[in-house]
Amino acid sequence: GQNIDQPTEMTATEGAIVQINCTYQTSGFNGLFWYQQHAGEAPTFLSYNVLDGLEEKGRFSSFLSRSKGYSYLLLKELQMKDSASYLCAVRDRDYQLIWGAGTKLIIKP
């Protein structure tokens, strides 16, 4: 079967750095996405990785290792507004998006 694992919940301090991990087992691989979802709102696109390595976008970076079936989302200089759920999704060989359950990130002052 297809499976995506990410921690259910994480807590971090404002101004700090946090890394949210995602491991996947899917039928093929055609890219990995990270989405952010604030409570009561829709998911919004954060980042996309299809090749190994680090993609940096401002305070957010996403890393991919296809051989390990592993990705992480790195958030720097955390702000209170970063409190949200972060969803990892993998596009499989049929180009279907397989979604993780999401990681709820709580930021404390």
Place this chain on the structure above:
Amino acid sequence: DAGVIQSPRHEVTEMGQEVTLRCKPISGHNSLFWYRQTMMRGLELLIYFNNNVPIDDSGMPEDRFSAKMPNASFSTLKIQPSEPRDSAVYFCASSPELAGTSTDTQYFGPGTRLTVL
């Protein structure tokens, strides 16, 4: 662009009633997706369309659920009859391509929060 538009934003109905959710995708997008999200099961893909044609409806939970896309700018998800376990947030998303080589991400609408009593 106005983004993906969904209506209604909230729906409260009684068990056994018919519920129709509506979605207008972003103009020019070829693919449309219907999702359901609950605390217990997270985000689940119900069905998706490409160029108005249903491609995969394997996520539709049962015959009580049906979806249509009569044209490129409108889709409906219907539940008949509704049951309390259908209570969830239903998202519609659209994408410029089904499986392009670009980073064709999905753009989500604001969702419809459905409560079936």
